[in-house]
Amino acid sequence: MDSPKGNANIHAEGDRPGLEFDDRRDSTSSDRGDALEVVFEGDAGRRRRSSIVRGPSRTTIRPNHKRETTQCFVHTLLEKYEGVPAREFNASYEGLAQEKRIDKDPHAHAEQAQYSRLLTKKQISDMAFGIRELSKKLSHIRLKLHVKNVFILSKAYDETLITHSREATEWLLSKEDGYRVYVENTLENNKIFDAAGLLEKNPSFKGRLRFWDNKLCAERPQTFDIVLALGGDGTVLYASWLFQRIVPPVLAFSLGSLGFLTKFDYSCHQDTLTRVFGDGITVSLRLRFEATVMRSQTRTDGPRDLVEELIGEESEDHHTHRPDGTHNILNEVVVDRGPNPTMSSIELFGDDEHFTTVQADGICVSTPTGSTAYNLAAGGSLCHPDNPVILVTAICAHTLNFRPIILPDTIVLRAGVPYDARTSSWASFDGRERVELKPGDYVTISASRFPFPSVLPLDRRSKDWVDSISRTLQWNSRQRQKEFKEWKQ
Structure with a gap:
């Protein structure tokens, strides 16, 4: 399925990877505020000092540089990575071979570069390098977001998870009048979720409790500021499937069996969300x-x-x-x-x-x-x-x-x-x-040009993966070898 030109998170632009900018937002998010704060962490303090980045706009960070647009607001927080211009050389046989497109293209989409498989070898390399550079930048900063639209994802057929979805929804709607919470449309008439009872309990929820479907996720992913995934790793994969291109930051609460991708304990969800919305998030970009x-x-x-x-x-x-x-x-x-x-x-x-x-x-x-x-x-x-x-x-x-x-x-x-x-x-x-x-x-x-942004805990992000395999797989877990005690006459 083709996407409109400019929808890519990261794209190959000439010989250099680039970030794209956009001010096209859904009408539901037009009142998000004037500024987003970026807080640099640790040794990132030596970086360029820039604590306030304006919200989506067409402000040019580097003059006289043509930019295309994107729907991904995470990328609007970061400057374009400027690659070092390559010197001019006569094209070798190997160089020409790398410029060949490496898959079939019966519909002549290659010029629009809509798909990664149609990029040249160099363009794919630049794109992958750009994603890694962006991921490094995101790992050193805290993004303080002005959250308005919260997307809640869980298994709509699991009784326990439906109960948790209602609990989280009610807490969010009660927390602040500005929050709009989206839950799956199958829960609108679900007896356990009881949307009608929720609205009757507090009439101020009307208009702020909304329902999403697959079409909304595919066509207007920029509507949502953050995704709350309630479940296991399968729920996180479901989020990836729903948002095939632009993916909002995904904060996953562990309610499943293993939990490689679910980083947060649901029993502390109120404290976690209060801290996330107040102090900000750190995002890890996962390659897709x-x-x-x-x-x-x-x-x-x-x-x-x-x-x-x-x-x-x-x-x-x-x-x-x-x-x-x-x-x-x-x-x-x-x-x-x-x-x-x-x-x-x-x-x-x-x-x-x-x-x-x-x-x-x-x-x-x-x-x-x-x-x-x-x-x-x-x-x-x-x-x-x-x-x-x-x-x-x-x-x-x-x-x-x-x-x-x-x-x-x-x-x-x-x-x-x-x-x-x-x-x-x-x-x-x-x-x-x-x-x-x-x-x-x-x-x-x-x-893929569309990485998956996963929210990490601020207090243990550097060792998160090793903790995951140790906790879930019991990696290298064994009884410690006993001390050798030498016998002395």
């Missing part, structure tokens, strides 16, 4: 992947070879395949055998190179965030979420020597079903949107 299903076009010109069509003589023919849906994912893309009783045969490509043919139950391509999920269960490595990598792990490979591999996040991977495969395969994206891949179809996987 962009995955596009590419369908083989019907042809009648004899036998076909997927390797030839993707990296061989037919690679320049953009009409061998067409795109059929794009997904931004936080954990992993899985291509597996699905309901078939036999193993899958999968061709794996990286940029313009054929890596290998995988014969296995499937293959898991994971983000660093997803390294502790399906990737770990399949035998892959643990990976810190700040690492700029893609993790590839086979699922029950039919060889003894297929080891997990870690690749740079500047590569565009393609996992496809060869034309001579015995059966089709199935692809899923963060466990959702499961689709069949018939012989000749493939999936492209590349770094």
